Amino acid sequence: KAGVTQTPRYLIKTRGQQVTLSCSPISGHRSVSWYQQTPGQGLQFLFEYFSETQRNKGNFPGRFSGRQFSNSRSEMNVSTLELGDSALYLCASSSTSGETQYFGPGTRLLVL
Amino acid sequence: SQQGEEDPQALSIQEGENATMNCSYKTSINNLQWYRQNSGRGLVHLILIRSNEREKHSGRLRVTLDTSKKSSSLLITASRAADTASYFCATFHSGNTPLVFGKGTRLSVIA
Numbered sequence: 725k726a727g728v729t730q731t732p733r734y735l736i737k738t739r740g741q742q743v744t745l746s747c748s749p750i751s752g753h754r755s756v757s758w759y760q761q762t763p764g765q766g767l768q769f770l771f772e773y774f775s776e777t778q779r780n781k782g783n784f785p786g787r788f789s790g791r792q793f794s795n796s797r798s799e800m801n802v803s804t805l806e807l808g809d810s811a812l813y814l815c816a817s818s819s820t821s822g823e824t825q826y827f828g829p830g831t832r833l834l835v836l
Numbered sequence: 837s838q839q840g841e842e843d844p845q846a847l848s849i850q851e852g853e854n855a856t857m858n859c860s861y862k863t864s865i866n867n868l869q870w871y872r873q874n875s876g877r878g879l880v881h882l883i884l885i886r887s888n889e890r891e892k893h894s895g896r897l898r899v900t901l902d903t904s905k906k907s908s909s910l911l912i913t914a915s916r917a918a919d920t921a922s923y924f925c926a927t928f929h930s931g932n933t934p935l936v937f938g939k940g941t942r943l944s945v946i947a
Contacts, residue, residue: 755936766938767937773933782934812876814878814914816879821928821934822866824884825871826881829877836857
Protein backbone atom coordinates (compact mmCIF):
# COMPACT_ATOMS: atom_id res chain seq x y z
CA LYS A 725 0.00 0.00 0.00
CA ALA A 726 1.14 3.51 -0.69
CA GLY A 727 1.83 5.55 2.42
CA VAL A 728 0.36 8.84 3.51
CA THR A 729 1.32 11.65 1.17
CA GLN A 730 1.35 15.34 1.90
CA THR A 731 1.69 18.23 -0.50
CA PRO A 732 3.44 20.52 -0.73
CA ARG A 733 6.48 19.47 1.28
CA TYR A 734 7.76 23.00 1.79
CA LEU A 735 6.03 26.33 1.68
CA ILE A 736 7.04 29.91 2.28
CA LYS A 737 4.32 32.49 2.84
CA THR A 738 4.11 36.00 4.21
CA ARG A 739 2.02 37.27 7.09
CA GLY A 740 -1.61 37.78 6.23
CA GLN A 741 -1.68 35.25 3.42
CA GLN A 742 -3.58 32.01 3.53
CA VAL A 743 -2.39 28.50 2.83
CA THR A 744 -3.95 25.14 1.97
CA LEU A 745 -2.21 21.88 2.73
CA SER A 746 -3.25 18.54 1.33
CA CYS A 747 -3.11 15.01 2.70
CA SER A 748 -3.88 11.72 0.99
CA PRO A 749 -4.36 8.90 3.49
CA ILE A 750 -3.56 5.24 3.10
CA SER A 751 -6.15 3.53 0.94
CA GLY A 752 -9.05 2.33 3.05
CA HIS A 753 -8.32 4.61 6.00
CA ARG A 754 -11.24 6.82 6.88
CA SER A 755 -9.70 8.77 9.76
CA VAL A 756 -7.34 11.64 9.04
CA SER A 757 -5.76 13.71 11.79
CA TRP A 758 -3.69 16.86 11.55
CA TYR A 759 -0.96 18.00 13.93
CA GLN A 760 1.21 21.08 14.27
CA GLN A 761 4.74 20.55 15.51
CA THR A 762 6.96 23.35 16.73
CA PRO A 763 10.13 23.29 18.87
CA GLY A 764 8.42 25.20 21.65
CA GLN A 765 5.00 23.55 21.83
CA GLY A 766 5.81 20.08 20.59
CA LEU A 767 3.20 18.03 18.75
CA GLN A 768 -0.23 19.61 19.03
CA PHE A 769 -3.45 18.08 17.76
CA LEU A 770 -5.38 20.24 15.30
CA PHE A 771 -8.37 18.18 14.22
CA GLU A 772 -9.55 14.77 13.11
CA TYR A 773 -11.88 13.93 10.26
CA PHE A 774 -13.73 10.68 9.84
CA SER A 775 -15.96 9.98 6.86
CA GLU A 776 -16.06 13.67 5.91
CA THR A 777 -17.07 14.79 9.41
CA GLN A 778 -14.90 16.65 11.86
CA ARG A 779 -14.88 14.39 14.88
CA ASN A 780 -12.41 16.13 17.14
CA LYS A 781 -10.87 19.55 17.29
CA GLY A 782 -7.84 20.80 19.19
CA ASN A 783 -7.39 24.16 20.85
CA PHE A 784 -6.56 26.28 17.84
CA PRO A 785 -8.15 29.52 16.62
CA GLY A 786 -10.78 29.55 13.91
CA ARG A 787 -8.13 30.56 11.37
CA PHE A 788 -7.32 26.87 11.22
CA SER A 789 -9.89 24.82 9.36
CA GLY A 790 -10.06 21.60 7.47
CA ARG A 791 -12.22 19.32 5.48
CA GLN A 792 -12.32 15.79 4.20
CA PHE A 793 -13.56 14.63 0.85
CA SER A 794 -15.52 11.51 -0.03
CA ASN A 795 -12.30 9.74 -1.08
CA SER A 796 -10.89 10.46 2.43
CA ARG A 797 -8.36 12.98 1.14
CA SER A 798 -8.14 15.91 3.49
CA GLU A 799 -7.11 19.53 3.32
CA MET A 800 -6.34 22.00 6.01
CA ASN A 801 -6.44 25.74 5.56
CA VAL A 802 -4.84 28.47 7.60
CA SER A 803 -6.04 31.99 6.91
CA THR A 804 -4.41 35.27 7.86
CA LEU A 805 -1.07 33.66 8.54
CA GLU A 806 0.98 34.76 11.54
CA LEU A 807 4.69 34.32 12.18
CA GLY A 808 3.84 31.82 14.90
CA ASP A 809 2.19 29.53 12.37
CA SER A 810 5.61 28.53 11.10
CA ALA A 811 5.77 24.84 11.85
CA LEU A 812 5.84 21.32 10.55
CA TYR A 813 2.28 20.23 9.78
CA LEU A 814 1.78 16.51 9.98
CA CYS A 815 -1.10 14.46 8.70
CA ALA A 816 -1.82 10.95 9.90
CA SER A 817 -4.35 8.37 8.84
CA SER A 818 -5.76 5.36 10.60
CA SER A 819 -8.48 2.82 10.04
CA THR A 820 -10.32 4.01 13.12
CA SER A 821 -9.81 6.22 16.14
CA GLY A 822 -7.25 5.13 18.66
CA GLU A 823 -5.47 2.61 16.53
CA THR A 824 -2.08 2.90 14.88
CA GLN A 825 -1.62 6.18 13.05
CA TYR A 826 0.42 6.35 9.88
CA PHE A 827 2.08 9.69 9.36
CA GLY A 828 2.97 11.52 6.23
CA PRO A 829 6.35 13.27 5.81
CA GLY A 830 4.86 16.62 6.76
CA THR A 831 4.64 20.05 5.21
CA ARG A 832 7.12 22.57 6.52
CA LEU A 833 5.56 26.02 6.50
CA LEU A 834 7.63 29.13 6.97
CA VAL A 835 5.80 32.42 7.48
CA LEU A 836 7.85 35.55 6.88
CA SER B 837 -4.49 17.67 30.65
CA GLN B 838 -4.36 14.05 29.62
CA GLN B 839 -1.03 14.57 27.91
CA GLY B 840 1.60 11.95 28.56
CA GLU B 841 5.01 12.98 29.73
CA GLU B 842 8.20 11.29 28.63
CA ASP B 843 11.23 11.04 30.83
CA PRO B 844 14.03 11.85 30.33
CA GLN B 845 13.69 14.73 27.87
CA ALA B 846 17.04 13.82 26.38
CA LEU B 847 19.26 10.77 26.56
CA SER B 848 22.74 10.20 25.19
CA ILE B 849 24.29 6.73 25.13
CA GLN B 850 27.04 4.77 23.42
CA GLU B 851 26.31 2.36 20.61
CA GLY B 852 25.59 -1.10 21.98
CA GLU B 853 24.10 0.15 25.24
CA ASN B 854 20.45 -0.14 26.16
CA ALA B 855 18.18 2.90 26.17
CA THR B 856 15.16 3.21 28.44
CA MET B 857 12.50 5.87 28.11
CA ASN B 858 9.50 6.33 30.35
CA CYS B 859 6.04 7.72 29.82
CA SER B 860 3.51 8.71 32.45
CA TYR B 861 -0.11 9.67 31.93
CA LYS B 862 -2.95 10.91 34.09
CA THR B 863 -6.22 9.21 33.17
CA SER B 864 -7.13 5.64 32.28
CA ILE B 865 -6.28 4.48 28.81
CA ASN B 866 -7.48 2.06 26.19
CA ASN B 867 -4.03 1.69 24.65
CA LEU B 868 -0.62 3.33 24.61
CA GLN B 869 1.58 3.69 21.56
CA TRP B 870 5.21 4.56 20.92
CA TYR B 871 6.40 6.45 17.86
CA ARG B 872 9.80 7.46 16.53
CA GLN B 873 10.61 10.62 14.63
CA ASN B 874 13.82 11.22 12.76
CA SER B 875 14.79 14.85 12.52
CA GLY B 876 12.14 16.92 10.76
CA ARG B 877 10.25 13.96 9.36
CA GLY B 878 6.96 12.23 9.98
CA LEU B 879 6.44 9.91 12.93
CA VAL B 880 6.77 6.17 12.55
CA HIS B 881 4.67 3.83 14.66
CA LEU B 882 6.77 1.42 16.74
CA ILE B 883 4.46 -0.53 18.97
CA LEU B 884 0.97 -0.48 20.52
CA ILE B 885 0.19 -1.99 23.89
CA ARG B 886 -3.38 -2.36 25.13
CA SER B 887 -4.52 -1.67 28.67
CA ASN B 888 -4.92 -5.38 29.43
CA GLU B 889 -1.35 -6.16 28.35
CA ARG B 890 1.71 -5.79 30.53
CA GLU B 891 4.58 -6.32 28.11
CA LYS B 892 5.19 -6.48 24.37
CA HIS B 893 8.24 -7.13 22.27
CA SER B 894 9.12 -6.17 18.73
CA GLY B 895 12.64 -6.91 17.58
CA ARG B 896 14.99 -4.92 19.84
CA LEU B 897 12.07 -3.07 21.41
CA ARG B 898 10.42 -4.00 24.68
CA VAL B 899 7.47 -2.05 26.03
CA THR B 900 5.95 -2.45 29.45
CA LEU B 901 2.74 -0.99 30.78
CA ASP B 902 1.79 -0.53 34.42
CA THR B 903 -1.78 0.76 34.55
CA SER B 904 -1.73 0.98 38.35
CA LYS B 905 1.12 3.48 38.13
CA LYS B 906 -0.14 4.97 34.88
CA SER B 907 3.23 4.54 33.29
CA SER B 908 4.97 2.78 30.42
CA SER B 909 8.58 2.22 29.47
CA LEU B 910 10.27 1.66 26.14
CA LEU B 911 13.52 -0.28 26.15
CA ILE B 912 15.75 -0.36 23.08
CA THR B 913 18.41 -3.01 23.43
CA ALA B 914 21.83 -2.98 21.76
CA SER B 915 21.28 0.52 20.42
CA ARG B 916 22.66 1.62 17.07
CA ALA B 917 23.52 5.04 15.68
CA ALA B 918 20.44 4.70 13.45
CA ASP B 919 18.26 4.68 16.59
CA THR B 920 19.09 8.36 17.07
CA ALA B 921 15.69 10.06 16.97
CA SER B 922 12.92 11.49 19.12
CA TYR B 923 10.58 9.00 20.73
CA PHE B 924 6.99 9.85 21.63
CA CYS B 925 4.38 8.03 23.61
CA ALA B 926 0.75 8.54 22.72
CA THR B 927 -2.25 7.54 24.74
CA PHE B 928 -5.71 6.61 23.53
CA HIS B 929 -8.29 7.11 26.20
CA SER B 930 -11.74 6.20 24.97
CA GLY B 931 -14.38 6.38 22.31
CA ASN B 932 -13.65 8.73 19.45
CA THR B 933 -11.14 10.89 21.31
CA PRO B 934 -7.87 11.68 19.55
CA LEU B 935 -4.49 10.24 20.44
CA VAL B 936 -2.66 12.42 22.95
CA PHE B 937 1.08 12.76 22.36
CA GLY B 938 3.74 13.58 24.92
CA LYS B 939 6.62 15.96 24.30
CA GLY B 940 9.08 13.22 23.48
CA THR B 941 12.52 11.97 24.47
CA ARG B 942 15.47 12.88 22.25
CA LEU B 943 17.79 9.89 22.03
CA SER B 944 21.34 10.27 20.75
CA VAL B 945 23.33 7.11 20.12
CA ILE B 946 27.03 7.82 19.74
CA ALA B 947 29.07 5.49 17.55
